[in-house]
Amino acid sequence: MTRDSNDNHLTLGVPPLFPFSAITGQPELCTALLLAALHPQTVGVLGEGPRGTAKSTAARALAELLPGAPFVTLPLGASLEHVVGTLDLQQALAGNAVRFAPGLLARAHEGVLYVDEINLLPDALVDVLLDAAASGVNAVERDGISHRHAARFVLVGTMNPEEGSLRPQLLDRLGLCVRLKNVADVAERQSIVRARLAFDADPVAFRARFAEPQKRLETQLATASQRLRGLAEAELSDAVLNAAGALCIAAQVDGMRADLVMLRAARAFAAWHDAPQVLPEHVDAVAELVLVHRRKPGVAAQPPLPSPAREPAGQDASQEPSSRHEDRNAETSSETDWGYMPPQPVPLQRSDSAQSLMPLRAGVPAPKKA
Numbered sequence: 001m002t003r004d005s006n007d008n009h010l011t012l013g014v015p016p017l018f019p020f021s022a023i024t025g026q027p028e029l030c031t032a033l034l035l036a037a038l039h040p041q042t043v044g045v046l047g048e049g050p051r052g053t054a055k056s057t058a059a060r061a062l063a064e065l066l067p068g069a070p071f072v073t074l075p076l077g078a079s080l081e082h083v084v085g086t087l088d089l090q091q092a093l094a095g096n097a098v099r100f101a102p103g104l105l106a107r108a109h110e111g112v113l114y115v116d117e118i119n120l121l122p123d124a125l126v127d128v129l130l131d132a133a134a135s136g137v138n139a140v141e142r143d144g145i146s147h148r149h150a151a152r153f154v155l156v157g158t159m160n161p162e163e164g165s166l167r168p169q170l171l172d173r174l175g176l177c178v179r180l181k182n183v184a185d186v187a188e189r190q191s192i193v194r195a196r197l198a199f200d201a202d203p204v205a206f207r208a209r210f211a212e213p214q215k216r217l218e219t220q221l222a223t224a225s226q227r228l229r230g231l232a233e234a235e236l237s238d239a240v241l242n243a244a245g246a247l248c249i250a251a252q253v254d255g256m257r258a259d260l261v262m263l264r265a266a267r268a269f270a271a272w273h274d275a276p277q278v279l280p281e282h283v284d285a286v287a288e289l290v291l292v293h294r295r296k297p298g299v300a301a302q303p304p305l306p307s308p309a310r311e312p313a314g315q316d317a318s319q320e321p322s323s324r325h326e327d328r329n330a331e332t333s334s335e336t337d338w339g340y341m342p343p344q345p346v347p348l349q350r351s352d353s354a355q356s357l358m359p360l361r362a363g364v365p366a367p368k369k370a
Contacts, residue, residue, distance in 0.1 A: 016203035016204060016207055017061055018057050018061055018196075019064070019207055019213075019214045020061035020065055020214065021210050021213035021214045021216075022195055022199075022206070022210045022213075023054055023061060024188070024191060024195065025183050025188055025189075025191075025192050026054050026178075028180075028289065029045075029058050029178045029180060030058060032176045032178050033058055033059070033062045033156065034062075034221065035176065035265050035268045035286065035289070036154050036156075036175065037062060038224055038228055038268035039264050039265065040136070040152055041134070041175075041264055042176055042261055042264050043134045043173060044130070044133050044154065044176070045156050045157070045174075045175070045177070045178065046158070046171070046177040046293065047156070047157070047158040047159075047177075047178050047180060048158075048161050048178070048179045049158075049160070049161075049180025049181065050162075050180070053181075054180075055116075056116065059071075059114045060114070062112055062156070063112040065217060065221055066221075067222075069111035070108060070111035071111060071114065072153075073114045073115075074104055074114065074115045074121075074129075076116070076117055076120060076121070080124065080125060081103065083103050083104050083129070084105055084128060084132075084138055084140050085101055085102045085105070085138070085140055086101055086103070086145070087099075087100070087101065087145055088100065088101040100147045105129075105132050105153075106149055106151065108153040109149075109152060110153065112153060112156060113155050113156070114156050115129065115155070115158070117159055118158065119160075119164050119165055119166050120163065123170065126166065126170050127170070129155060130155075130170065130173045130174070132151045132153075133153065136150060136151060136152040137149070137150060137151060138150075155174075157174065171294070172253075172254065172255070172293075172294055174293065175261045175264075175265070176261070176265065176286075176289040176290060177290075177292050177293035179292055220272070224268075224271040224272045224274075227271040228267060231270055231271055231277065231278055233263065233267065236267075237278075240266065240278050240280055240282075242280075243280035243283040243284065244262045244266070244283050245259060247262065247283070247287045248262070250299070251291045251294065251295040251296070252295065252296040252299050253291065253294045258294050262283060262286060263278075265286040265289065266278050266282040269285055269286050270282045288301065
């Protein structure tokens, strides 16, 4: 955000927000939020994890990246009428025409709807939120009202698994999921704490330090949104579709929703990295965000693709993605968990580049600049 944004916050009496570009320690959460902002049809982000892991901070900061986007919080005790809207009683009692009183979904249009402790909401209310997030429309048929209005928003839900979970049917409808953990690295914890202390001491000065990275991030998000329109879903290659299908089969997911969400997320990932087309590597990069909450219990996560540097020299680059996934498909179909080796952790690196907020998984090559 710019200096003008800081002044607006002070003028309106709104506490300054922690900038998105300054968030560290939760790269997967930042990646998932940016993907959902680019392609809202991924139907939201679920953040599972303990308290104090930047879930609400990141959600509020995301809204600040979207031009004119409102940030709406759904209270835990909200009623269905409060969310979807209902009859305007004042107008009705005054004898005027029946009017619709908009709810929280109308307020969240073109913005971010944040739901803390989403697992504690009634299932019927979660169902309504997911319907609106998926369709972009809120349809109300009750109390003598038949009304429809646009409700396009990024749904961000958070929960602490220790306090219960969502039913599998509702979990499957949430597009992306990030399972957050407490930061175990001392140096990284120190960096996070120092940043927070500096922000609390002087929010305006802290935001000014990150004004340029924040502006670059806003610009890249807007550019990627335009680029996304050129990556048509109907033109996805067989190699990309096969990659998504193989990963979903290996995870033993139910239905086809995971395939569709994975392909949409891969398109957004490719657009963010300025790729001319969607590749199997992009599918692999977003797969865990799509599968972590859909994978059947007891099914191990798939290891990342091997590094291209280890591929035999002289191999046709256009055939690499397809052949690698065909090999992995054969291994998946012919083997059980025997000999499985989990993915190796990759150390986090701090970078001022906006692209570092959406890192590729281990073994996925960085995009080439023109």
